Structures are given as structure tokens and as C-alpha cells.
Amino acid sequence: MGNKELIPPGLTYLADNITSKHNLLGTGKGAGARWAKGLNLPRESETIFFAGCGYQYASELESLMSLIRRIDRSAVSTEMAMSVASFQKRLGIDAAGIYRRVMSRGGEEDAQPLVSAVKVLNKLGIKFGYLADDEPCCGGLLHYIGLQSEFAKHAQDVYGQLKARKVKQIISIVPSCTYTLRNLMTQSVNGHDLEVKHFCQVVAENISGRELSFPRQVKVTYHDPCQLVRYLGLVEPPRQILKAIKGIKLIEADWTKGEWATCCGGGGGFEAVFPELSQILAVNRAKELVDTGAELIVTHCPGCIMQLKTGLKELKVNNIQVLDLAQVVAMAMGV
Amino acid sequence: MSVFSDYKNELMDAAHNERIRLALSRAIKSYRANTNEALRKFPHTIKLAEEVREIKSRAIGEMEKLAQQACEAFEFNKGKAYIARTTADVLSIIDKLVGTGKLIVKGKSMTCEEIDLREHLEHRGNEVFETDLGEFICQKLPSRPMHILSPAIHVPKEDVARLFSRITGEELPADISILVDTARKLLREKYFQADIGMSGANVVAADTGTLFIIENEGNVRLSTGAPRVHIALVGMEKLVPTLMDAYKVAEVTWRYANYTVPSYVSLVSGPSKTGDIEKVTTYGAHGPKELHVIFFDGGRTELAKHPILRQALFCLRCGGCLYECPVYAVTAGHFGDKYFAGCGTVWAATISHKTEKAAALAYTCLTCGRCKVRCPMQIDSPAMCVEVRKMIAEGYIPPPED
Numbered sequence: 141m142g143n144k145e146l147i148p149p150g151l152t153y154l155a156d157n158i159t160s161k162h163n164l165l166g167t168g169k170g171a172g173a174r175w176a177k178g179l180n181l182p183r184e185s186e187t188i189f190f191a192g193c194g195y196q197y198a199s200e201l202e203s204l205m206s207l208i209r210r211i212d213r214s215a216v217s218t219e220m221a222m223s224v225a226s227f228q229k230r231l232g233i234d235a236a237g238i239y240r241r242v243m244s245r246g247g248e249e250d251a252q253p254l255v256s257a258v259k260v261l262n263k264l265g266i267k268f269g270y271l272a273d274d275e276p277c278c279g280g281l282l283h284y285i286g287l288q289s290e291f292a293k294h295a296q297d298v299y300g301q302l303k304a305r306k307v308k309q310i311i312s313i314v315p316s317c318t319y320t321l322r323n324l325m326t327q328s329v330n331g332h333d334l335e336v337k338h339f340c341q342v343v344a345e346n347i348s349g350r351e352l353s354f355p356r357q358v359k360v361t362y363h364d365p366c367q368l369v370r371y372l373g374l375v376e377p378p379r380q381i382l383k384a385i386k387g388i389k390l391i392e393a394d395w396t397k398g399e400w401a402t403c404c405g406g407g408g409g410f411e412a413v414f415p416e417l418s419q420i421l422a423v424n425r426a427k428e429l430v431d432t433g434a435e436l437i438v439t440h441c442p443g444c445i446m447q448l449k450t451g452l453k454e455l456k457v458n459n460i461q462v463l464d465l466a467q468v469v470a471m472a473m474g475v
Numbered sequence: 476m477s478v479f480s481d482y483k484n485e486l487m488d489a490a491h492n493e494r495i496r497l498a499l500s501r502a503i504k505s506y507r508a509n510t511n512e513a514l515r516k517f518p519h520t521i522k523l524a525e526e527v528r529e530i531k532s533r534a535i536g537e538m539e540k541l542a543q544q545a546c547e548a549f550e551f552n553k554g555k556a557y558i559a560r561t562t563a564d565v566l567s568i569i570d571k572l573v574g575t576g577k578l579i580v581k582g583k584s585m586t587c588e589e590i591d592l593r594e595h596l597e598h599r600g601n602e603v604f605e606t607d608l609g610e611f612i613c614q615k616l617p618s619r620p621m622h623i624l625s626p627a628i629h630v631p632k633e634d635v636a637r638l639f640s641r642i643t644g645e646e647l648p649a650d651i652s653i654l655v656d657t658a659r660k661l662l663r664e665k666y667f668q669a670d671i672g673m674s675g676a677n678v679v680a681a682d683t684g685t686l687f688i689i690e691n692e693g694n695v696r697l698s699t700g701a702p703r704v705h706i707a708l709v710g711m712e713k714l715v716p717t718l719m720d721a722y723k724v725a726e727v728t729w730r731y732a733n734y735t736v737p738s739y740v741s742l743v744s745g746p747s748k749t750g751d752i753e754k755v756t757t758y759g760a761h762g763p764k765e766l767h768v769i770f771f772d773g774g775r776t777e778l779a780k781h782p783i784l785r786q787a788l789f790c791l792r793c794g795g796c797l798y799e800c801p802v803y804a805v806t807a808g809h810f811g812d813k814y815f816a817g818c819g820t821v822w823a824a825t826i827s828h829k830t831e832k833a834a835a836l837a838y839t840c841l842t843c844g845r846c847k848v849r850c851p852m853q854i855d856s857p858a859m860c861v862e863v864r865k866m867i868a869e870g871y872i873p874p875p876e877d
Binding site: 151399414 | 479483486487490507799801802804805806830831834837838839840841842843844845847848861863864865866867868869
């Protein structure tokens with residue numbers, strides 16, 4: 141007998157989406173995969189590109205967050221995180237409707253890093269496929285929420301699906317999905333033998349000798365996503381890539397970089413439980429990055445992108461852009 | 476209102492409190508600079524920390540044996556030693572020793588804080604003076620300690636000046652050296668008037684029966700040296716097998732607590748004694764005539780059995796993790812209960828048995844993992860918090876004692 145009522149409902153809401161709808165936002169099947177239309181990626185392949193929920197549903201997540209933040213600041217704020225659903229009802233907010241409207245507008249811009257990543261991999265001559273609307277949610281959030289047995293079940297299911305499609309290698313781009321597929325899943329699945337690499341590792345291994353040139357001279361600072369730097373230990377590959385691009389001057393904070401990088405404030409479901417605090421932390425991190433004097437902030441995680449954009453907006457800084465590393469590489473390759 | 480709502484309110488009040496943020500940003504900057512400098516100057520510390528991790532890992536598995544051994548050693552040294560299983564056991568031992576109407580000077584001790592010892596003693600008609608400057612500020616404000624090493628970390632100097640002006644009736648400027656001098660004057664006589672001195676310990680050698688108490692102010696030397704009775708309350712996780720082990724633990728502790736070397740380390744093994752007249756050993760020379768050491772279990776031996784959460788017992792209480800926690804940077808000890816952040820979450824869940832508070836704390840962890848990078852014991856706080864979430868969701872948290 142557990143105390144599931146002690147899990148903040150913002151999180152149980154997301155967990156239910158994963159287990160019942162197989163994606164974080166609970167949107168319809170296929171909605172997330174639209175970004176890949178026209179890229180002509182095969183579904184059948186030993187190596188697949190794993191897009192993850194984060195980028196695909198970035199715009200939906202963003203509107204969900206702004207909604208949650210609005211409610212969090214209102215008078216009824218404190219009980220909010222304990223009961224998202226009931227407040228959505230009481231305030232007459234139709235969250236599903238909001239997502240639908242956002243969907244119809246299209247989230248192409250947010251999914252741009254995925255398009256860029258695919259173009260970069262193509263340019264590097266790597267052969268891979270994409271499962272599109274058959275791509276399962278990695279379910280990592282279930283683990284972080286504390287629903288380990290649900291996660292274990294989900295992980296076995298996901299593993300089974302991937303094996304059934306004869307997948308052997310995965311190139312994954314969302315840091316937390318990568319850690320889940322590579323590390324967490326190994327603990328829940330006997331005989332796990334999928335080779336999982338992060339996109340930036342694949343790029344770093346294949347760019348030597350290539351002409352990479354950013355369209356303009358720019359001072360860049362890099363924000364390390366927690367899962368990429370401290371969970372997956374990928375400190376050097378993103379820096380190696382940025383340093384290989386002509387026109388980019390990498391400038392970093394004295395202390396808060398690499399394994400000492402400050403979290404953007406969105407992690408482990410934190411943003412759904414403490415939305416307002418999450419925004420304060422986003423502002424703090426954005427400030428540290430702005431203080432480096434960079435003109436462009438590069439990071440490599442959909443959550444970080446969302447948080448840092450929010451942080452910059454709150455700071456009223458509108459002359460610094462946030463881009464994903466995949467986009468920067470694509471621009472430098474001219475693809 | 477639920478525990479979660481209250482907690483979230485408290486956390487958000489703190490997050491909007493400019494004073495806390497100001498004090499913390501100053502503290503984080505100076506902590507990082509000092510620690511980096513201390514580690515640069517004594518680079519062997521990093522290897523030593525690995526060795527200490529091994530020492531602690533072994534010692535946590537044999538706390539019971541070490542406590543027995545330490546008790547024998549202290550008794551051999553003519554001190555008195557006790558093993559207390561519960562908070563009630565600790566309080567009953569202390570009540571017998573202290574009684575009522577006493578003046579007590581106290582060094583900072585998180586273990587005393589854990590069982591609200593000061594409040595208990597005051598309630599029983601004793602006058603208690605916290606002598607650590609930060610703890611003194613917290614006692615007078617009043618506020619609960621917001622950091623394990625620097626309890627008044629959340630109070631900027633301007634607020635201390637206002638507080639001390641109120642106490643002394645003089646208009647004091649926000650000049651740190653004047654404020655420190657004021658505390659010295661306020662507490663000076665208390666050490667010599669006190670009946671009892673109380674302390675904790677940073678680490679204890681079981682073989683010789685020796686308390687290591689690390690400090691910089693000198694208040695612990697006075698508190699444990701001047702009164703006739705010294706009572707030390709020590710969590711069982713502070714025990715290590717040998718004097719040399721204890722030394723290693725102490726050095727790593729102070730280095731990660733941002734000191735190249737602290738001003739004082741007191742090694743206390745027994746009551747004060749002299750043999751200077753006819754070689755006849757006589758107890759209670761200049762220092763205390765009585766030394767009482769209480770080893771407190773309070774759920775620690777149970778916690779030591781958990782494969783993931785036992786890491787919380789490795790904690791040296793250097794406080795380094797807190798300076799790297801983005802949530803702590805804006806909320807201070809409000810992200811905590813008796814202890815803070817990751818270890819505080821485990822403590823609330825398994826030692827204090829506050830399931831709802833533990834849940835709230837566990838979900839406050841960003842799981843960003845920077846604390847682990849700082850920790851000399853590499854304690855994986857995100858993993859511990861996720862484990863607490865799981866235990867709560869699956870109902871593994873045992874009910875409160877008694």
C-alpha cells in the first residue's frame with residue numbers, strides 16, 4: 141500500500157500520459173512525428189534516430205508551463221501542484237484544448253533541432269532510420285517520479301518494441317532519454333544489448349577534417365544540460381564541436397561550466413511541481429550565461445532551451461539567442 | 476492546508492526574500508574561492524577523501540561494534556559513556572545529568588538540533604547559551620539554523636547589526652568586526668559562570684575514545700574547557716575505528732568546509748586530570764571534572780542497512796553540497812528539515828519519520844547532481860531523493876517511533 145497521494149499531481153498527470161498515451165503530453169499518436177515529414181527517413185533500420193518527447197512537444201510543453209506558472213502565481217497557488225487536474229477544472233482551463241490549438245499552429249520551430257540533427261547525420265554519411273509515430277516514450281520520468289515498478293514495466297515494453305523492429309544502435313538526442321535508454325533501462329531489462337550513443341558523440345567522432353564555418357563571427361557560451369554533463373559525462377564533445385567551427389569564439393563562465401554548470405531549473409519534473417521557483421532558477425542561470433558576454437547561448441536539451449528562453453525573457457534580454465547545438469552544427473555545415 | 480502547501484509557501488517566501496539571496500550569494504562566492512584555494516594548496520586532500528570514503532563506508536557497517544568499543548575506551552579514560560537508542564533515551568540521560576536551574580554553554584551541534592535539545596533544556600528551567608556566533612544569532616533572532624556549518628548563513632550583516640543593537644541597547648553599525656566583538660563581550664562571562672558545557676563532535680576515534688571537535692571561534696574550547704561538566708552528544712555515524720582514521724576524516728572535513736586548516740581542533744578523551752602532586756592522579760584540574768559522551772542511534776543503525784540511503788551516513792557535514800545546490804541558493808535551509816537538501820530528505824524520511832515533509836523535500840531536488848560533484852564522499856543525493864520518492868510512492872516508509 142503506497143502513498144501515491146503524496147506524489148505531486150503535476151507529475152502523476154505526466155506519468156499517466158506516459159503509461160496510457162506513450163508520450164509526455166498525452167497528445168494523439170503521430171502528432172509528434174510531423175517534423176520528420178519530407179525528410180524521407182526509413183522506418184526500418186538497425187540504427188535509429190531517437191527523437192524523444194522533449195523537442196517534439198516543446199511548444200506544447202511551453203504552453204503547459206506558462207499555464208502552470210500562471211496558476212502557480214494566482215491566489216490558489218499553493219494547492220496547485222497537488223492537484224493540477226482539479227484546478228484546470230475549477231478555473232475552466234481546457235489544457236487538452238490548448239495543446240490542440242498549439243498543435244494546429246504547428247510546433248515546427250521547436251522541432252527545428254531535430255530537423256537539423258537529421259540533416260547533420262545525413263551530411264556525415266550516417267545511415268539511420270526513424271520510427272516516427274511508432275517511437276515509444278522512454279519513460280524516464282516515471283523513474284524520477286518514484287514510480288520505479290511502472291518504469292521497469294514500461295522499460296521492458298519499450299525494449300521489446302525496439303528489439304521487434306530489429307534495432308541495434310540508437311542515436312539519441314534528448315539527454316535524459318539517452319541516459320534512460322542507455323543506463324536506467326539496463327537496470328530493468330535483462331540482457332539489454334542496445335548500443336546507445338548521444339548525437340553529440342556521433343558528431344564529435346565524425347567531424348575531423350571537415351570544413352565547418354558559422355555564417356557570422358559570434359561569441360558563444362555553452363550551457364551544459366545536467367543529464368548530458370553529469371549523468372552521461374559528456375563534457376568535451378560539445379566543446380570539441382563548437383571549437384571546430386570557424387567564426388565561433390567559445391567563452392565560458394569561470395566556474396559554472398562543465399561538471400560545475402548550474403542547472404537551468406527544470407529537472408526531474410521539478411518544473412511541474414514548483415513552476416514559479418523553476419522560473420527563478422531559470423533567470424539565475426540565464427544571468428550567469430549573459431554575464432559571460434556571449435551573443436549566443438548554445439545548449440543541447442529541449443528542457444534547457446525552454447528554461448533559458450524563459451530566463452532571458454524575464455531578464456528582458458532580447459539580443460541573445462538560444463540555439464541547440466544541432467542547429468549550430470547544421471548552420472556551420474550549410475545544411 | 477497540507478504539509479506540502481505549508482512547505483511550498485515557506486519555500487516561495489524564502490525564494491522571494493532578497494535578504495536570503497543577498498546573504499547566500501555572498502556566501503557561495505566566498506565558499507567557492509576559499510575551497511578552491513584550500514584544495515590547490517593541499518592537493519593531497521582529493522586522494523585522502525577517497526580513503527576517507529572507504530573508512531566511512533566500513534565504519535557505517537559496524538557502528539554498533541565501534542560504539543561499544545568507544546564506550547569502553549571512554550570509561551577506561553575515566554569518562555562516562557552511553558549508547559542511547561531513541562531521543563527519549565538521550566533526554567532521560569541528559570535530564571539526570573543536568574537537572575534544572577543550570578547555566579549551560581553550548582557549542583554548535585546538529586545532533587542536539589536534531590532532537591531540539593536546547594528547547595528541551597530551556598523548558599526544564601535551564602538557561603542555555605549558544606556560543607557559536609551563527610547559532611547565537613539564530614537563537615536570538617529567533618530562527619532555525621539554515622546551514623549545518625554556518626547556521627546564520629541567511630542573515631546579512633545589516634540584520635545582525637539590528638539584532639545586536641536591540642540586545643545591547645546601543646546603535647551598532649553593520650561592521651562585521653564590531654559585531655563579532657559584541658558577541659564576544661556578551662558571551663565572555665558565561666563560560667566561567669556555566670555549570671555545564673555541551674558539544675557535539677565531528678568524528679570520534681573508537682580505539683582511544685577521542686572526540687575530534689573542529690572549530691575556528693574558540694567557543695568550543697571555552698565551552699568544553701571551563702565548566703566543571705562536559706556533555707558531548709554524538710551521532711553513531713561519527714565513529715571510526717582508529718585515531719589515525721579520525722584524523723583523516725577531520726582533515727577532509729575542514730578542507731571541504733573551505734578551510735586550509737581550522738584555528739582549533741580539540742581532541743577530548745577524558746576529564747581533566749593532574750598527577751603533579753605526588754604522582755596521585757586527581758580529576759578536575761583546570762578543565763571539567765566529568766566527561767559524559769552519549770552515542771545516539773536514533774534510527775542510524777537501521778538506516779545503515781539500506782543499500783542506497785546509507786550514503787547519508789557518510790556525510791561529513793562539511794556543507795559543501797549546499798553551496799552548489801541551485802534551490803538552496805535561493806531558499807537556504809527552507810529546503811530542509813533538521814538537515815538540508817539531499818541528506819536532509821533522507822533524515823526526514825528515515826530518522827525523523829516525517830513522511831509528508833520528506834515527500835515535499837524529495838520532490839524539491841532538481842536531481843541536477845552538482846552536489847555530488849562537490850561532495851568529498853560522492854554522496855549521490857539525486858539517487859537518494861529518487862529512492863525516497865519511490866519509498867513514499869510504494870509505502871516503504873515506516874511509521875514514526877513510539
